[in-house]
Amino acid sequence: MAKSKAVAKAAPKQENALATKKSGSPYQLDPAQVERAAKGLIAHMKKHAQEKEDKADKKNLAADEDDAADQDQPIFLTVTTKQHVHDTSRLKPAKLPLPHPIIGGDVRICIFTKDPQRAYKDLIFESSEFPTELRTKVARVIGVDKLKKKWKSFETKRQLLAEHDVFLVDDRVTKIVAEALGKTFYGTKSKRPIPVRLTAGAFIDKSKKDDKKKQENVVGTAAGVAKEIEAALSATYVSMSASTNTSIKVGKLSMTPAQLKENVEAVVEKLIEKHIEHKWRNVRGLYIKGPTTKALPIWVHDEMWVDDDKVLDAAPTKAITDASNKGEKRKKWEEWEEEMLDDEDLEEKRERRKAKKSKKDPEQAKKSSISKEKRTKLKQEALESVQTPLIAN
CATH class of the missing domain: 3.30.190.20 (Ribosomal protein L1/L10, rRNA-binding domain)
Incomplete structure (x- = not known):
């Protein structure tokens, strides 16, 4: 471009x-x-964008609805x-x-919550303390159990992804929701669910260790949760x-x-x-x-570079390795490998090794070639020396 x-x-x-x-x-x-x-x-x-619009031969009839966000x-x-x-x-x-x-005012929000989801639905849709303007943006509240049962297939997940502009997730169940949604949501960063604290505004006494289970099920206040959602919509994420x-x-x-x-x-x-x-x-x-x-x-x-002390004036030299020790390790490895092979594979491996050695040593290859020729000649002379034919006429 x-x-x-x-x-x-x-x-x-x-x-x-x-x-x-x-x-x-x-x-x-x-x-x-x-x-x-x-x-x-x-x-x-x-x-x-203007040049692209001018070059277009036909205008899309749904441009006002679908292409407004793309522009x-x-x-x-x-x-x-x-x-x-x-x-x-x-x-x-x-x-x-x-x-x-960055996120516009007219958006459809879907919130994934910790169970029970009814507590968060009542908080958002029924509480008078929750801002009306923000309530109109929240289209759906889904608990973890309902998410696993109703949105199992790839098609239903794709449909859920297309129906909403922004996804929020309770920070206590981020990992569980990520495993349930999979690559459909987390394959790209465009609509990856944003973690929010749905316990905002609620008092949690961390000194009482016995009430840990109760603390996990704490539901925040309407004002606290609304503030968290507004902060999430007015930020970017990395x-x-x-x-x-x-x-x-x-x-x-x-x-x-x-x-x-x-x-x-x-x-x-x-x-x-x-x-x-x-x-x-x-x-x-x-x-x-x-x-x-x-x-x-x-x-x-x-x-x-970050640290000037790590910059070298010359290339580093390689450490000297013990060649004899290296050959010993290779020999032990080959012995162990031969023990694991059966007779046929072992014989085949030895033949390959002999062939490899013969290629490296021309004199050995020459000797091997001469001995073969001699054997062939001896066989021919033995057949000619037979006076009586083997098959009668």
Whole structure:
């Protein structure tokens, strides 16, 4: 995809100019560079979307319903690190608050809860303390037992996925729900259920160890649960990849460059502080991009290593190994392998070994060839020396 002029202007001429350091403090983003990149990216994406619409011969009759969300394309922040980032909690994505939420107001929410589900249904749909505006967004509440019984097949899971825009899950049953939903939901990050605390607002006395089972079945208050859901909808989530590259959704095409800039700055601050080991020293580059665009750099560093002490002036030399010990181990291995073989396989292996040796030793191959010729000649002479024919005429 060719870059637009706006994208070309946003890209810097030198990488070193993007990595700024202020009076000995940790590295910082340059707000002006972030805003330039945001303006260039949004202008390019809108221009490309308009060109695509103009080239279309026929317009979709359902464009107002189905394509409205597709036109508002997501924008991602790509983080590259110098060392691999390891995160074992893959099923519990980390929440990063955003000043400008990505999830729209008109969404259908499905909540997976701990049993009994009736307690949470009453909390959301019957309680007067639960906000009415938020209640209209919650389309379905499903307990773990009902999820396992009613949504077993692949088709029913796909249907459930298509019927809702956002999925929330009680953080106490995240693993159970993940096993029940499988790759249909967790194969991609687009609609992966977001963990929330459905015990929010309830008092839990952790000093009483005997009441552990009762504590697990605690249901939060209407106000506390509503606050948790609103916080989940106004944030973005990151599942750190066990690699040097991670992408996070930070905005959408309908945002202004200023809004996108503020979202990027908020995400970068929390992400580097809490989720990247060695923090800024481990960051190689930060970029923003659309689903099909090239990545625009907003912060790039030219160093390829984290610790200067680990950089070597010359290539490391290989340690000297004991050749005799190596041959001994190989011999023992071959002896053990021969003990495990039957007679036919053992004979075949020995023949292959002899053939291999003969190829390596030309003199031995020559001797073997001469002896065979002699044997053939002797057989022929023996047959000719017989005076009496073997078969009578």
